[in-house]
Amino acid sequence: MATILQVHPADDAIVALSDLAAGSAPSLNGRSWTLREKIPAKQKFAAHDFAVGDLVTMYGVTVGRATQPIAEGALIHTHNVVHATSAFSGKQRDYVWTPPDVSKWQGRSFQGFKRSVGPAGTANYWLVIPLVFCENRNLAFMREALTRSLGYGKTSSYERFAQRLVEMHRAGATKAQMDPALLEEEKSAAEARVFKNIDGVKFLEHGLGCGGTRQDAQALCRLLAGYIHSSNVAGATILSLGCQHAQVSLLESEMAALYPKLEKPLLIYEQQKCKSERDMMADAIRDTFVHLAAANEQTREPCPLSDLIMAVECGGSDGFSGISANPAIGHTADLLAALGGAPVLSEFPELCGVEQSLSDRCVTAALAEKFVGLMRAYEGAAQACGSGFDANPSPGNIRDGLITDGIKSAGAAKKGGTSPIVDVLDYAEPIRQRGGLTLYCTPGNDVESTTALAGGGCNMMLFTTGLGTPTGNPVCPTLKISTNSDLAKRMPDIIDFDTGPIITGEKSVEQMGEEMLELVIATASGEYTPKAVALGQDDFLPWKRGVSL
Structure with a gap:
């Protein structure tokens, strides 16, 4: 296994692939460096001497500027480098791409949920969406009513652990006897779903919809319209209070502008127009159940790989x-x-x-x-x-x-x-x-x-x-x-x-x-x-x- 890496030939920040000791002399491509200090794995050391103001290059681009002299073989870190990048403008040159060989996947498909408009889905969910945070309580009621009754919920290992601790407490157990080892491994839930072709009912709880700017409400409704339109969504139940910035009409206008050919059920309930919360919730739960049963009729079928819309994301990076x-x-x-x-x-x-x-x-x-x-x-x-x-x-x-x-x-x-x-x-x-x-x-x-x-x-x-x-x-x-x-x-x-x-x-x-x-x-x-x-x-x-x- 190599111990160091120069990602791009122009780089003068060399990556340690494992912990490197001070005084060691790692080599690469016929060149070696004597390290002036320990270089932990994932960190970088200087490929040459840097003066104050010199730019640091990695991945072939400018990534920093030296704030003090850095000797060859010394650690590059926040004490001696700050962020710096190169200037940029619009398109400056033509780009020619040589695609990779995909012959082995030609004609392949995935088993997805075809939609009347747009790409196929990789899953099949029903959404329950509050237009304003005031409806989060009712959202919680719907989650409580539907999740376990439809077979999507289960008692977590943490809840079972807490129940066990209660039993031990009542029996007079001490803390030392309440061994964390009693926490069980999570077990897979048995296949108990009422609707086998519905992957779940999802509840989009949030703290927006009122109190901010009108632009905030519009942005929220545009985002929610996208979730409703998602190829992975069969339909949605909307809970509205009635007086908030994120009005039902604003959501409908975003849907009409962005997704005019939407053909899926959209169930809307506005609390201030209902006789009571009880009546609204009973209607919402019943109607959602009926539409879930209808959506469950759809099954997976072969879909082209070109229907895959794939996000690439990173977090907790190193x-x-x-x-x-x-x-x-x-x-x-x-x-x-x-x-x-x-x-x-x-x-x-x-x-x-x-x-x-x-x-x-x-x-x-x-x-x-x-x-x-x-x-x-x-x-x-x-x-x-x-x-x-x-x-x-x-x-x-x-x-x-x-x-x-x-x-x-x-x-x-x-x-x-x-x-x-x-x-x-x-x-x-x-x-x-x-x-x-x-x-x-x-x-x-x-x-x-x-x-x-x-x-x-x-x-x-x-x-x-x-x-x-x-x-x-x-x-x-x-x-x-x-x-x-x-x-x-x-x-x-x-x-x-x-x-x-x-x-x-x-x-x-x-x-x-x-x-x-x-x-x-x-x-x-x-x-x-x-x-x-x-x-x-x-x-x-x-x-x-x-x-x-």
Whole structure:
């Protein structure tokens, strides 16, 4: 196994693939360096002496600037480097793409749910949506009424553990006798669903809908319209109070503007127009049940791989993210694009420093200008609040090697592969184009981003993590990809796929990308259940269009 890596020939920040001792002399491509201090795995050391103000290069792009002299072989970290990137403008050159060989997948399909409009679904859910936070109590009542009665809920191992502690307490047990080992492993729920072809009823609880600006209400309704239209959704039940900013009419107007050919049931209940809460809830529960029974008549059938709208996302990233998991997902994205599908890359604060290369990949100058405009407006809003994209890396990111937003972004962009960029979309706009990459404006916040991607139309999600995060989505199956094998072994309850063999040299990026595509197809067909789905990790967090990095 190699101990160090130079990601790009132009790089002068060298990555440690394992812990390197001070005084050791790792070598690469006929050159060696004597290390002046310990270099932990995932961190970088200087390939040459840096003077104050010298730029640091990684992934072939500028990612930082030296704030003090750095000797060759010394650790590059926040004490001696700050974020810096290169200038960018619109499309500067033509882009020629050589697609990967996809002959082995030609003619393949997945078992999905065909819709009358748009791509097929990889799942079949029913939604219950409050238009305002005032209806969250009624949402909770519907969740309580429907989840277990329809066979979608189960008593968690934690609840059983707590019940056992109560029994022991009543029997006079001491704390020492209440052994944590009594916590059982989670058991798979028995197949007890009333509606076998409905994957679940999902409840989109949120804290918005009133009290903010009218633009906030419009953005929320546009996002909710996208969830209703999602190919993974069979229909929806809407709960409205009646006096809030996010009016039923506003939701209907967004639906008509963005999804005029919607052909699925939409059940709407407005509490201030009902005789009582009891009457409204009885109607809502009964009608939802009846429509669930009708939706259950649809079964999975063969659908083309071009119907896969695949989000690529990262969270809890580390110094290996841009070397293993992200490039592997990027290859999967390229394979899907070559098959006519739609990979989608988001998190604009984590594209800082690679704007020019992305602009040049846009199929038209107009798309490049839209991307540049969104990036500049976003960073301008952050700077107006006294922040900026440079504040994006979290303490966990920095601790594990992502010391500047430039380094984080250059690695994060690898998730988008190399295919032409066929569309650039703002938050909550519908994803329309296939056969290439779509750039989608979202925050770097994991859940705000995944929430938007599912609302834009993604029916599958690949999510890389180096530190571990349980993030999932209510309607979009989310596969968790680890950047290193240690994480996969420590957190097997949340990790679906391990790209650690890339770090050890056992497998190539291309091999892992191909294996990942097979997992995507199995998941889209309902043959594999992602860990986040099994755990009920239904994260839903709309972006209130303020500054979020």
